[in-house]
Amino acid sequence: MKLALRYLRKDEMQLAKENLEKALEYQPNDANIYRIYAYYSQRVNEDEDAEKFYKKSLSLDSKNADTHNNYGTFLCRKERYEEAEKEFLTAIEQTSYSNVADTYENAAYCAEKAQNFDKAIYYYQYALSHNPNKIGLHLSLANLNINKKEFTVAQLNIFNFLKKSKATPESLWQSIRLSYATEKGASLNKYATQLLSEFPESQRALDYLNHEYY
Known part of the structure; x- marks a missing residue:
């Protein structure tokens, strides 16, 4: 699995797939392998397989926040915004999850794509509250507040x-x-x-x- 990730980072897709297949031979019920296989499938534009692997991963580990977050990102790209939001919120609900700010940012970006600007502002604010160092989000908020004619708030952003x-x-x-x-x-x-x-x-x-x- 580690080799597959390494090859994915180098864009060596065939070698990544070979190692994912080998990993599944050894551990056919490992949710993490299916999550990475889903990501591989996204990278090679095999969206049906990606969704199948995300669902398989979640059937094996329904509380894996990383999988819910990644699946949400996949659904958002497919413009399935309500389903994506549900996955993001499920990820955030997991008590051991440490990347809450990133997932709130993903939820905000997805809400913005869906033109639900009030919800996007809400999620961007939550992302900032969980990680104040994400200072670029102030500009995302400024953009939305200018669009809403909330000029004083935008200036503060x-x-x-x-x-x-x-x-x-x-x-x-x-x-x-x-x-x-x-x-x-x-x-x-x-x-x-x-x-x-x-x-x-x-x-x-x-x-x-x-x-x-x-």
């Missing part, structure tokens, strides 16, 4: 990010969007100048040049 980080293309972009939304032309020009000066090749610089504020 950006401020909280900048308390712990230097300006980034994303923080400058959210500042530009906020300035545009609140009709503060001088601020917009200031942040735009900084973005084009410090990060001229970034996607956010291109977004600004195309005036894609929303």
Whole structure:
């Protein structure tokens, strides 16, 4: 199983599969092997097999939070948002689970994809409360709050990010969007100048040049 993971990290997919098959020969009822096989199947775009392996893994170990989280991510990618949320919440409920913040972030991202923005904000906030070092989530919140016209809250989101980080293309972009939304032309020009000066090749610089504020 460890060899299979190593080969997956190196994108040596055939060798990964061979080692997963060998692992199942030795331990045909190991839930972890089926979870990794599900991930392998995702990587090679065999989604039907991936779902089959996730379900098999959970039938062997229904309380494995990592499997619920990974299955939720898979379901979200398939736009099965309600099923994905259920898997994320099941993962979070497991008392021994240590990656709660990551799963809340996954749930937030999935809710955002589903255009359930209030729920996305709720989950992003919970991710931050469980891991305040995930400072990039302040910008995810800023983006959503600007969209909701919650401009004071968005400003606080950006401020909280900048308390712990230097300006980034994303923080400058959210500042530009906020300035545009609140009709503060001088601020917009200031942040735009900084973005084009410090990060001229970034996607956010291109977004600004195309005036894609929303």
